[in-house]
Amino acid sequence: MKIIELFERKKLVYSFEIFPPKPTSPIERVYDTIEELSVLNPDYISVTYGAGGSVNNNRTAHLTHLIKDTYDIESVAHLTCIGASKADIDDILNELQEKKVNNILALRGDLGKTGVGEFTDSQMLKRHIRDNGNFGIAGACYPEGHLESNKDVDKDVWVMEKKEEAGAEFFISQLFFDNNVFYDFLEKTEKQGIKGPIQAGIMPVVNKRQIERVVSLCGATLPKKFLRIMDKYEHDKLALRDAGIAFALEQIVDLASAGVRGIHLYTMNNPHIAKTITRNLDFILSSINREAK
Numbered sequence: 386m387k388i389i390e391l392f393e394r395k396k397l398v399y400s401f402e403i404f405p406p407k408p409t410s411p412i413e414r415v416y417d418t419i420e421e422l423s424v425l426n427p428d429y430i431s432v433t434y435g436a437g438g439s440v441n442n443n444r445t446a447h448l449t450h451l452i453k454d455t456y457d458i459e460s461v462a463h464l465t466c467i468g469a470s471k472a473d474i475d476d477i478l479n480e481l482q483e484k485k486v487n488n489i490l491a492l493r494g495d496l497g498k499t500g501v502g503e504f505t506d507s508q509m510l511k512r513h514i515r516d517n518g519n520f521g522i523a524g525a526c527y528p529e530g531h532l533e534s535n536k537d538v539d540k541d542v543w544v545m546e547k548k549e550e551a552g553a554e555f556f557i558s559q560l561f562f563d564n565n566v567f568y569d570f571l572e573k574t575e576k577q578g579i580k581g582p583i584q585a586g587i588m589p590v591v592n593k594r595q596i597e598r599v600v601s602l603c604g605a606t607l608p609k610k611f612l613r614i615m616d617k618y619e620h621d622k623l624a625l626r627d628a629g630i631a632f633a634l635e636q637i638v639d640l641a642s643a644g645v646r647g648i649h650l651y652t653m654n655n656p657h658i659a660k661t662i663t664r665n666l667d668f669i670l671s672s673i674n675r676e677a678k
C-alpha cells in the first residue's frame with residue numbers, strides 16, 4: 386500500500402524510523418528491534434539509507450522487505466541520490482520493486498566528499514522514481530530551514546512545492562524541539578499551497594552527546610526547558626532518558642491535539658524508548674483516529 390492511502394484513511398499517521406547496523410555489525414542485530422517495534426502497531430516503519438556504502442544500502446532494501454513481508458507492516462525505504470548514477474538508482478529501484486517495497490523517501494543526501502553525480506537535487510530523483518515505477522513517494526522538509534538555505538524557511542517551503550510537483554505525496558520533517566517552530570512552518574506551507582500531509586519528526590533525547598551531534602548537523606533550536614533537562618541529567622543516563630521521553634511525549638501530545646497529520650518517531654533503534662512513548666499515546670491516538678475525517 387502507498388502511505389498516502391493511510392493518510393486518506395486516518396487523521397493521524399504514526400510511524401517509526403530505524404537505521405541499518407553498520408556494515409561491520411551483523412544485520413541480525415536489528416531484528417529484535419524490529420520485532421519489538423512491530424508489536425507497537427506503527428502505521429509504517431522507515432529505514433534510513435546512505436552511510437556505510439553499498440552494503441548498508443542493500444540492507445535498507447533487505448530490512449524494508451523484512452518489515453513488510455514478516456510483520457505485514459508497511460515500510461518506507463529512504464533513498465539518496467548524491468554521487469549516484471542513473472544506473473545505480475535503477476538497480477536499487479529494481480531491487481525494491483522485486484522485494485515488493487512500495488514506498489520511497491526520496492532524498493538528495495548530504496553534500497560530502499563524493500561528487501554530485503547525475504542527480505543534482507531530490508526533485509530529479511523524485512521525477513525519476515515517479516516515471517520509472519509505481520512507488521509512493523515522500524520528501525523531506527525542514528521546519529527551521531535546511532542548513533544550506535541559511536535558515537530561510539520561506540525558500541525551503543518554496544522548494545517543497547517543487548518537490549510536490551516532482552511527485553512527493555507527503556512529507557516527513559526534520560527533527561525539532563519547539564512545537565511553535567513547527568506550527569509557524571505549517572502556516573507557511575498552507576500559504577504556499579502545499580497539499581501533501583506533513584509528518585512531524587520527533588527525536589527523544591537519549592544522551593547529551595548524541596543530541597549535540599544531531600543538532601550540529603541539522604541546526605535545530607534547543608528551547609530553554611530542553612537545555613535545562615540536558616544540563617541537569619547529563620551525567621545520569623537513565624534520568625536523562627526518562628526526562629527525554631517525557632519531553633518527547635509532551636511534544637507529541639501537543640502536536641496531536643493541534644491536529645497535525647502525522648508523527649514520525651526517530652527511534653534510534655531503541656525499542657524501550659519507542660515502547661514507553663507509544664504505550665503512553667495509546668488512547669490519544671485511538672481517540673484521534675476515531676473522529677470522523
Ligand code: FAD
Binds near residue numbers: 494557
Ligand atoms: P533537496 O530537496 O535536494 O534540497 C537540498 C538543498 O537544495 C536545500 O537547501 C534546498 O533548499 C535546495 N534546493 C533544492 N531544490 C532547489 C531548487 N529547485 N532551487 C533552489 N534550491 C533548491 N540523509 C541520508 O543520507 N540518509 C537518510 O536516510 C536520510 N533520511 C532523512 C530523513 C528525513 C526525514 C530528513 C529530513 C532528512 C534525511 N536525510 C537523510 C538528510 C538529507 O539527505 C539532507 O538533509 C540533504 O542535505 C537534503 O536532502 P533533500 O532531499 O531535502 O534535498
